[in-house]
Amino acid sequence: GQSLEQPSEVTAVEGAIVQINCTYQTSGFYGLSWYQQHDGGAPTFLSYNGLDGLEETGRFSSFLSRSDSYGYLLLQELQMKDSASYFCLGRTGFQKLVFGTGTRLLVSP
Amino acid sequence: DTAVSQTPKYLVTQMGNDKSIKCEQNLGHDTMYWYKQDSKKFLKIMFSYNNKELIINETVPNRFSPKSPDKAHLNLHINSLELGDSAVYFCASSQGVAGGTYEQYFGPGTRLTVT
Numbered sequence: 001g002q003s004l005e006q007p008s009e010v011t012a013v014e015g016a017i018v019q020i021n022c023t024y025q026t027s028g029f030y031g032l033s034w035y036q037q038h039d040g041g042a043p044t045f046l047s048y049n050g051l052d053g054l055e056e057t058g059r060f061s062s063f064l065s066r067s068d069s070y071g072y073l074l075l076q077e078l079q080m081k082d083s084a085s086y087f088c089l090g091r092t093g094f095q096k097l098v099f100g101t102g103t104r105l106l107v108s109p
Numbered sequence: 110d111t112a113v114s115q116t117p118k119y120l121v122t123q124m125g126n127d128k129s130i131k132c133e134q135n136l137g138h139d140t141m142y143w144y145k146q147d148s149k150k151f152l153k154i155m156f157s158y159n160n161k162e163l164i165i166n167e168t169v170p171n172r173f174s175p176k177s178p179d180k181a182h183l184n185l186h187i188n189s190l191e192l193g194d195s196a197v198y199f200c201a202s203s204q205g206v207a208g209g210t211y212e213q214y215f216g217p218g219t220r221l222t223v224t
Contacts, residue, residue: 033212042199042215043152087152089213095165099144099152 004090004100011106016078020103022088023070030091032064032071038084046073046086075105083107112136113216115200121222122190130185130219132200140164141183142213143175144199152199158183187221195223 004024012018022032031050035043047057049064049071064071075082088100113134122128134141142165143155157165158177172188183200197218203211 035213037150042217043201043213044215045212048212085150095157097154097157097165099154102150102152 004088004098006086006088006100006103008101009104009106011108012078013108014078014080017074017076018078018105020073020075020086020105021070022072022090022100024090024092024098025069029066029069030093032062032091033089034060034062034073035087035089036084037087043087078107080107080109113200113202113214115198115216115219117219118217119220119222121224123224124190124192126190127186127188128190128221129187130198130200130221132183132185132216134181134200134202134214134216136202136204136214138202138204138214139180140203140205140211141177141180142201142203143183143185144201144215146197146199146218148196156183156185190221190223192223195221197221 004022006022033048034046036046037043046060047055047062049055049062052064054063059076061074083106086103090098092098116131140159142157144152145155146152154167155169156175160180161177174186177183197220199218200216201213203213205211
């Protein structure tokens, strides 16, 4: 089956840089998006990679390498408010969408 | 103005009942989705409609039936509710044809509890 794997939990301190990986076990990959979800809230869009390479949006950057079957979200200058769950969302085929397993990020002072 | 709204926000019901969740978006988007998030926070797509046409229909029990009366609305009807249906259901919308490549806007979610 198709799956996008993420680490279940990552911890870091304020001001640090953290990378959340998303690896997939499927053939054919057309793009990767990232979403943030605070406890009790709805997912909100962070970034999208349609092509290989790095996309930068403020403190958040996202990277995709389709040949290596992985992508990552990079969060810089971490703030307490970044504590949340992060999900990758992959387009794995024609009108086939799969969410990653999700990563809970805990930022401490 | 709320971009994607869902009603109700909370729904508590007994096994065997039939219930509906409504979703509306005022963004002018062509595509709408239903997702299920279970107790372990796994998000799974259930359905997607583009301009009232069903384009994604994942392996979901046929007790779940989506209906899109127009492109701004996508409702979810669930028959014969089971304990395993307890979850948070999210509606979302995006511009363009469903492909995951467009930014999706999520509603606030409906927490369904089946007792």
